[in-house]
Amino acid sequence: MDSQDNRKEPNLWDVTMSVLSAFLGVQSRKNYERDFKHGKPWQYIVVGLIGVAIFIFLVMLAVKFALSSAGV
Secondary structure, three states: OOHHHHHOOOOHHHHHHHHHHHHHOOOOHHHHHHHHHHOOHHHHHHHHHHHHHHHHHHHHHHHHHHHHHOOO
8 A cells, every 4th residue: 555545535444444453452553644634533433333332242142141051
């Protein structure tokens, strides 16, 4: 990827990968700058909320499975 990628508005895949990187606490400087220069905050908020909802659902599913296999 060249410097021209830094000038374009991030698409849905770019936003999703940036949010996942934020969840893990890793992000390249190039993507960070692209997100803050060209990204729209509402896109990151919506994708972030969806990601949190999926994470909570998966944790609840894991707990339910653990409790059912423990015979509780």
